[in-house]
Amino acid sequence: DDDEGWVDEVALLSENERCSTRARARLVFSHSTHHLHKLTFKILHSTTILLPAWKSILKDLKLAVRIMLHDVSTCWNSTYDMLNFALEYWKGIDAMTDTRKLGLGEYELKSNEWMLVKQLHVVLKVCDVTCDMPT
16 A cells, blocks of 8 residues: 555565564564663662772763663553664663673664664654653
8 A cells, every 4th residue: 555655564464474574673672782781780889890880981971971771562662762762872782892801792772672772763753752742
């Protein structure tokens, strides 16, 4: 269906292809958010090595020293808040995971994962704005 130049590519897929695509998207999303969770946890609980390194990196990047928020299953928009922070502080996150001496390379987000984080952030922002509208 072509509506103003948009094509619903999902509609062109078979049922098996749609299921497979959804499963892959969920896996990449889960992988990305899991890495952000683990990174935050490690930074917070390593008060002598990682937390000072995080603060130093943020100061070097001239970013306000803040700790990333976790998404919480009982707080529906906390995923948006976490992704919002990650996108604002992506240089600091990349610097932390790129420094071999800190041992956080396994939490590095690849460019396709950052792209997914950006896309999900846009979707969740719409939800955040919509839910803040007065009734």
